[in-house]
Amino acid sequence: MMKKITLFASIVLLGTAAHAQKYEAIKTSLAIGKIADAQKAFDKESTNEKFYTKPEGYLIQSTLLANNAVDTSKVAEAEKNRDEGFAAFNKFKEQDPTMKLLEDPVYKNTPFQLYAAYFNSGVADINAKNYEAAYAKFKNVVDLSDLLIEKKINLPGPIDTNANYYAGVLAETNKHVDEAVKYNTRLADLKITGQNYEQVYQSLVRYYAGKNDDANFEKYRKLGKELYPQSEFFNYNKLDFAIGGSNSFEEKVANLEKIVAASPEDYKANLALGEAIFEKLNRPKEGEAQPANAAELETKMLNALKKAGSINPNELQPTLLMGDHFMSKASLLEEGMRNAEKEMDNKGAKATAADKQKYADAKKAYVAEYALAAENFEKAADMLGKVGQLDNVQKRQYRVISGNLAQYYFFVGQDATGANKTKYSALEKKYDTLYKSLK
Numbered sequence: 001m002m003k004k005i006t007l008f009a010s011i012v013l014l015g016t017a018a019h020a021q022k023y024e025a026i027k028t029s030l031a032i033g034k035i036a037d038a039q040k041a042f043d044k045e046s047t048n049e050k051f052y053t054k055p056e057g058y059l060i061q062s063t064l065l066a067n068n069a070v071d072t073s074k075v076a077e078a079e080k081n082r083d084e085g086f087a088a089f090n091k092f093k094e095q096d097p098t099m100k101l102l103e104d105p106v107y108k109n110t111p112f113q114l115y116a117a118y119f120n121s122g123v124a125d126i127n128a129k130n131y132e133a134a135y136a137k138f139k140n141v142v143d144l145s146d147l148l149i150e151k152k153i154n155l156p157g158p159i160d161t162n163a164n165y166y167a168g169v170l171a172e173t174n175k176h177v178d179e180a181v182k183y184n185t186r187l188a189d190l191k192i193t194g195q196n197y198e199q200v201y202q203s204l205v206r207y208y209a210g211k212n213d214d215a216n217f218e219k220y221r222k223l224g225k226e227l228y229p230q231s232e233f234f235n236y237n238k239l240d241f242a243i244g245g246s247n248s249f250e251e252k253v254a255n256l257e258k259i260v261a262a263s264p265e266d267y268k269a270n271l272a273l274g275e276a277i278f279e280k281l282n283r284p285k286e287g288e289a290q291p292a293n294a295a296e297l298e299t300k301m302l303n304a305l306k307k308a309g310s311i312n313p314n315e316l317q318p319t320l321l322m323g324d325h326f327m328s329k330a331s332l333l334e335e336g337m338r339n340a341e342k343e344m345d346n347k348g349a350k351a352t353a354a355d356k357q358k359y360a361d362a363k364k365a366y367v368a369e370y371a372l373a374a375e376n377f378e379k380a381a382d383m384l385g386k387v388g389q390l391d392n393v394q395k396r397q398y399r400v401i402s403g404n405l406a407q408y409y410f411f412v413g414q415d416a417t418g419a420n421k422t423k424y425s426a427l428e429k430k431y432d433t434l435y436k437s438l439k
Helices: 002-031 035-045 055-069 072-095 110-127 131-150 161-173 177-189 195-210 214-227 238-244 249-262 267-282 294-311 317-350 353-385 392-413 418-437
Strands: none
Touching: 002 035, 002 055, 035 055, 055 072, 055 110, 072 110, 110 131, 110 161, 131 161, 161 177, 161 195, 177 195, 195 214, 195 238, 238 249, 238 267, 249 267, 249 294, 267 294, 267 317, 294 317, 317 353, 317 392, 353 392, 392 418
């Protein structure tokens, strides 16, 4: 039994030695530049699966494919050779994480040739606007460049700035924002600077503003300001990015809500949230319908404006916006009320109880919204009345408010009786006089 075991072990050793000799034969051809001979020998020997029992088998395969990938006479097969060569190289690394064989001059340039093949093809994809394909290639370029720097092969350190720059830009272009951060952070933390690198710092500032990450937002904003002192971009605060850096109304509201949630006593953030929704509800683009969730948005808007007003009671804007919002709603309801009144009047004695109820309901809804507008306008009028010297904008605001209040008290005074009629008449006169004085 012992003899059989010894004999078997000898056979295995002989087989390994035989493959080692075949590796050397291929290496010799590679070393003297006889690539065709090396390829022919590889094609013959690699049909035996034992060829790949050692890492060198995959490294030889990768070396030949990498050579072919950069061979200008084999452009048609470049993509196949590049990708298969990279796959073989990765198998080599799996079998030998130390990659000791890369110290051998025959194999040393293999990862660099793969790097060059991916880099050049990635740039060609950028020029052709094939950005997703370019990004996939530059991810490999970065990985290969890190290896080349680690092994001190043809690239200086600490990182390949061009490869990381392209990878970051392409990741962002393809909406892989979390992946873009990885590449941009490597560049920023080394304070890489230059004409094209400002966007690296801008990207990080935008990203962390959107994530509501104050620490990193300030870190990269200050770093950008240090390296690009003439750039206005790095003077913007987080609120500016929430408003101006959003791609849609929904994104803007979401970003502002994050800031409000993190800093509930921030007057500007609450006001900005209220203003954003006010614009959507009251100043839609031509042909734009009201949002399906208008009622929900209105609640968010009013809560934000009321909060802003409570934080800074001396600021006029929150109260004005609430007054304008309810006035806008009242104006929309007024048309329905007028139509119901006209329909009832046209029927005269034939007007039914249903016709009269329709008008009464429409009028009630109109007055309810107008009353809310008047409540806020009176607060605004009181604030403006205490301003020593009104500027032109304030004077126009005061006049519009006074006109709306005079009209409101005239309207509700028509149906009032007794003390209420006297009260509404006096208020109508007060605001009408004020309106005329502000011409």
